[in-house]
Amino acid sequence: MSLIASTPANNSLLSSGMESERTLYPYVTGTSVIGIKYKDGILMAADMGGSYGSTLRYKSVERLKSIGKHSLLGASGEISDFQEILRYLDELILYDNMWDDGNSLGPKEVHNYLTRVMYNRRNKFNPLWNSLVLGGVKNGQKYLGMVSMIGVHFEDNHVATGFGNHLARPILRDEWHENMSFEDAVKLLEKCMRVLLYRDRSAINKLQIAKITEEEVTISQPYSLKTFWGYSAFQNPTKGAEGSW
Amino acid sequence: MFRNQYDTDVTTWSPAGRLFQVEYAMEAVKQGSAAIGIRSKTHVVLASVNKANSELSSHQKKIFKVDDHIGIAIAGLTADGRVLSRYLRSECINHSFTYESPLPVGRLVVQLADKAQVCTQRSWKRPYGVGLLVAGLDESGAHLYYNCPSGNYFEYQAFAIGSRSQAAKTYLECKFETFMSSSKEDLIRDVLFAIKETLQGDKLTSSICTVSVVGVGEPFHIMDQKTIQELIESFEIKEGEAADHGVVPDRTPEAAPMDI
Numbered sequence: 001m002s003l004i005a006s007t008p009a010n011n012s013l014l015s016s017g018m019e020s021e022r023t024l025y026p027y028v029t030g031t032s033v034i035g036i037k038y039k040d041g042i043l044m045a046a047d048m049g050g051s052y053g054s055t056l057r058y059k060s061v062e063r064l065k066s067i068g069k070h071s072l073l074g075a076s077g078e079i080s081d082f083q084e085i086l087r088y089l090d091e092l093i094l095y096d097n098m099w100d101d102g103n104s105l106g107p108k109e110v111h112n113y114l115t116r117v118m119y120n121r122r123n124k125f126n127p128l129w130n131s132l133v134l135g136g137v138k139n140g141q142k143y144l145g146m147v148s149m150i151g152v153h154f155e156d157n158h159v160a161t162g163f164g165n166h167l168a169r170p171i172l173r174d175e176w177h178e179n180m181s182f183e184d185a186v187k188l189l190e191k192c193m194r195v196l197l198y199r200d201r202s203a204i205n206k207l208q209i210a211k212i213t214e215e216e217v218t219i220s221q222p223y224s225l226k227t228f229w230g231y232s233a234f235q236n237p238t239k240g241a242e243g244s245w
Numbered sequence: 246m247f248r249n250q251y252d253t254d255v256t257t258w259s260p261a262g263r264l265f266q267v268e269y270a271m272e273a274v275k276q277g278s279a280a281i282g283i284r285s286k287t288h289v290v291l292a293s294v295n296k297a298n299s300e301l302s303s304h305q306k307k308i309f310k311v312d313d314h315i316g317i318a319i320a321g322l323t324a325d326g327r328v329l330s331r332y333l334r335s336e337c338i339n340h341s342f343t344y345e346s347p348l349p350v351g352r353l354v355v356q357l358a359d360k361a362q363v364c365t366q367r368s369w370k371r372p373y374g375v376g377l378l379v380a381g382l383d384e385s386g387a388h389l390y391y392n393c394p395s396g397n398y399f400e401y402q403a404f405a406i407g408s409r410s411q412a413a414k415t416y417l418e419c420k421f422e423t424f425m426s427s428s429k430e431d432l433i434r435d436v437l438f439a440i441k442e443t444l445q446g447d448k449l450t451s452s453i454c455t456v457s458v459v460g461v462g463e464p465f466h467i468m469d470q471k472t473i474q475e476l477i478e479s480f481e482i483k484e485g486e487a488a489d490h491g492v493v494p495d496r497t498p499e500a501a502p503m504d505i
Contacts (some may be wrong), residue, residue, distance in 0.1 A: 101351050141453035
């Protein structure tokens with residue numbers, strides 16, 4: 001954000017309007033991403049909403065992308081920064097493939113590369129305003145990790161970003177277990193996404209679930225969850241507080 | 246090799262299409278004391294002959310650890326070798342820092358070869374006068390590479406460089422087909438025998454050689470002198486028996502084992 005309207009007298013320390021530009025606020029943002037390990041690999045879920053402040057402006061934003069042969073990346077936060085990260089990773093994977101030598105970057109390597117990028121930007125006070133979920137399988141080893149916009153990173157069996165940390169992870173802590181089947185894992189993710197849909201105002205009812213196993217990556221077509229609004233308490237909402245609305 | 250008018254600059258081709266400075270650099274490798282490497286599916290063993298300037302001085306260090314999973318043995322200008330090993334260590338640690346994962350040895354070798362090639366194409370530089378045997382592990386198993394001053398690199402099952410390395414190569418050529426499935430102990434034994442070939446008359450003791458190992462589940466390390474001496478002694482006893490069975494072929498010098 002450069003101070004285009006400022007007069008020369010104000011920025012005498014900075015010549016010719018060369019103000020340093022850095023991210024101060026996010027503009028178009030995505031909400032939570034959830035990731036879990038299951039029997040054959042990793043499952044991730046994210047909705048397709050891109051909010052412009054409080055307006056749900058974009059409703060077909062793909063926030064889950066595959067990286068190379070072995071990894072899946074999900075992002076919440078500033079969408080344009082996510083696109084920038086995808087460009088960095090594209091170049092990384094391209095150079096990796098150009099070696100053409102049978103070695104390839106696995107999810108652990110991509111996760112650590114992203115950590116370095118995010119932390120470096122944070123140190124320059126110009127962060128990439130994202131929380132990233134990175135999952136994948138390589139040589140039978142499942143990997144699931146998270147990186148925040150300030151470079152905090154860790155691995156776990158289940159991770160979530162944003163509101164997902166508060167609403168989804170408690171459910172996952174109770175109900176996740178090792179070697180869940182694909183169907184059970186999808187049910188669990190949908191349960192978490194449904195809670196987020198009810199309670200997170202930036203969530204929309206259009207989501208994608210992505211799966212990565214040793215053999216392949218699939219990102220589902222967008223679909224909606226069934227919701228139920230017929231609770232009796234909704235019939236006369238002001239019953240307990242006359243006069244309110 | 247004769248002195249001629251095309252060998253002053255590394256950037257001058259000869260009419261026969263040769264770069265003499267590069268070839269002279271490869272001569273420097275041949276003058277250094279021997280270094281030998283052998284690999285199996287899971288392990289790589291490097292050994293070098295220790296040359297000391299005089300009895301008063303210590304010997305030159307020729308085997309360097311580059312990372313937990315990579316080590317090198319050098320022959321030629323050891324100063325150049327030291328500088329290159331610093332470069333290799335730096336590359337490995339930078340990769341580990343960014344990716345939390347060991348640099349595949351095949352990629353390190355290519356980076357080293359590209360660095361060597363630069364010196365063959367700049368008029369203000371000279372080629373590195375050192376040959377490196379690079380031993381390392383990556384996802385596809387154990388590897389042994391040889392990096393030339395010319396910027397070429399080759400992968401080997403077994404190789405020897407430096408002075409009198411031809412004798413070692415001859416020994417290795419007989420046995421190389423068995424190396425892939427050899428155990429670590431067999432590899433060490435074979436590398437010690439190969440070192441002995443290059444000594445041609447001098448007695449093989451642990452003070453005259455250095456041996457290092459890297460393998461799956463075993464980080465790169467240089468074996469200590471006492472263990473080497475014990476191994477030499479146990480192998481020499483066995484060699485006395487094996488010579489009767491013709492395991493060691495007749496091309497090797499026919500000295501009785503204990504007389505060497």
